[in-house]
Amino acid sequence: MAEAAPLSDPHTLFDPGEGRRDLVILGSTGSIGTQAVDLVLSHPERFRVTALSAAGGQVELLAQQARLLRVDAIAVARQNTAGRLRDALRAAYGSEPLPEILAGPHAASELAASRCHTVLNGISGSIGLGPTLAALDAGRTLALANKESLIVGGPLVKALAKPGQVIPVDSEHAALFQALRAGARSDVRRLVLTASGGPFRGRSKKELAHVTPEQTLAHPTWAMGPVITVNSATLVNKGIEVIEAHLLYDIPFQDIEVVVHPQSYVHSMVEFKDGSTLAQASPPDMRGPIGIGIGWPERVPGAAPVIDWSSATAWEFFRLDHEAFPAVQLARQVGESGGTAPAVFNAANEECVSSFLQGRLPFNGIVETVAEIVAEHATPRSGETLTLEDVLEAEVWARRRARSRIAVMRGPGPVTALARERRE
CATH class of the missing domain: 1.10.1740.10 (RNA polymerase sigma factor, region 2, helix turn helix motif)
Structure with a gap:
């Protein structure tokens, strides 16, 4: 077998961090994202979510997640949903200050490069490649659930990633x-x-x-x-x-x-x-692999x-x-x-x-x-x-x-x- 360094290496720690981890969750209203939010809410001593992103089809759910997690920023990929998101946030937050709102095709990439420990990329489709590259370039640990990042841009990801920087979230690859x-x-x-x-x-x-x-x-x-x-x-x-x-x-x-x-x-x-x-x-429960992705090298008790x-x-x-x-x-x-x-x-x-x-x-x-x-x-x-x-x-x-x-x-x-x- 070739002895080139693997993209994901369980023996190498990129940034173990100390104390509570700051996370960015991309694709928070999808299947991976909603389960990740539930996992974080059940372990507030371990994780804090600083930002969320979603396509924009479920702005009410996105606003509720933002309110529960007290995020600093929130993004939608569809520019024309920014107004509806703002309305949903006002309804969820009442008189409290709203988080920063970003909108457009590059909004998720901007959040992926923001200050945090780990970016969980749960976006569906090849549009997840941009945020993956942004997170790696910014030096964030990447919990990767977006298959397309590797399938369509494997060489690009391998060129940017440092040893131990990518933790797989797919159930098979987490296994x-x-x-x-x-x-x-x-x-x-x-x-x-x-x-x-x-x-x-x-x-x-x-x-x-x-x-x-x-x-x-x-x-x-x-x-x-x-x-x-x-x-x-x-x-x-x-x-x-x-x-x-x-x-x-x-x-x-x-x-x-x-x-x-x-x-x-x-x-x-x-x-x-x-x-x-x-x-x-x-x-068969994805919360286990999600826990590995956001918590490694420590396991998240009761994740699944x-x-x-x-x-x-x-x-x-x-x-x-x-x-x-x-x-x-x-x-x-x-x-x-x-x-x-x-x-x-x-x-x-x-x-x-x-x-x-x-x-x-x-x-x-x-x-x-x-x-x-x-x-x-x-x-x-x-x-x-x-x-x-x-x-x-x-x-x-x-x-x-x-x-x-x-x-x-x-x-x-x-x-x-x-x-x-x-x-x-």
């Missing part, structure tokens, strides 16, 4: 992070990522041809947003996590395996050269529920069916290509997922279309010369190409009630 602490990196033989298998585990490619958005969004284990739920069903999400694991821990792609574990109690495993395997296990070992249970592991779910193999190829290929993969997938939810693309068509667009993509630039402009241009091209391909494809049939509701 690997903890298990890797048990041994030297040179002792690692393989990383094993677990996948729930989503709602369609065990189905063949033919059986997946006519599944609906309603069926796809019915995840058996996790409650997530629509895009990540579809990604879990196609296993695109797991393919993305393979790329993330490679970038975070500098482990070769051939030494990263995926197995299906429907119960979702074992979040991932590290296999060592002496034949031993360490698995991190806990109930514990396993009831007194109850009889069975944990199963299955080989991944690559024919029915080709996304993981495709992601490996994309990750090995590097450059702007991962940005194309991610952007094309987002467009295809949107079209699937609108009833304009069949389920199998998601990964098939992404694969065609990735194959069309010009030879990517070397990671050493990659710029943010390269990434943004590649994303624009991929989205345009995906929309063009989908427009000329024959639809899967009648639009479902859910798809019709989403259009309206």
Whole structure:
């Protein structure tokens, strides 16, 4: 294995800090953000939130969070929601002074660079890359839940990050992070990522041809947003996590395996050269990984529920069916290509997922279309010369190409009630 320094190293402390930590939470009204707020409120002696950001679709919730946490600043990405946010803050604060309000596409990046110990990036989508780079450049510890930061801008993140500066918040990568602490990196033989298998585990490619958005969004284990739920069903999400694991821990792609574990109690495993395997296990609850992200190297007491070992249970592991779910193999190829290929993969997938939810693309068509667009993509630039402009241009091209391909494809049939509701 190469001995380059990994992006995320559980043996290296970037800034352990002393006393209560000041945090900035980006994407505070989303799934990660709301759970992080709950965790902070239950541990006021450990954490203080100085600033919050959100897209702007839930200004009342954002205002309530700001009032409970007594933040200094608050930001929304949508400029036209600043007025509604101010009104919501006045209603929440009464006669008390309001926090500073920032608005616009760069507001979250400004907060990410503000004075604090840790930035939790829980933003969804590639717009989270800018705040990630801003936090790293400002020297903040980064608790990273925004997958796209690594997928579309991996080389940019690696170029800025200092040893130990990035703590992963994904459940799988938080699991690997903890298990890797048990041994030297040179002792690692393989990383094993677990996948729930989503709602369609065990189905063949033919059986997946006519599944609906309603069926796809019915995840058996996790409650997530629509895009990540579809990604879990196609296993695109797991393919993305393979790329993330490679970038975070500098482990070769051939030494990263995926197995299906429907119960979702074992979040991932590290296999060592002496034949031993360490698995991190806990109930499927994101507050545990969030606690690792914002509290490391100390654990947050009661962050998540514990396993009831007194109850009889069975944990199963299955080989991944690559024919029915080709996304993981495709992601490996994309990750090995590097450059702007991962940005194309991610952007094309987002467009295809949107079209699937609108009833304009069949389920199998998601990964098939992404694969065609990735194959069309010009030879990517070397990671050493990659710029943010390269990434943004590649994303624009991929989205345009995906929309063009989908427009000329024959639809899967009648639009479902859910798809019709989403259009309206």
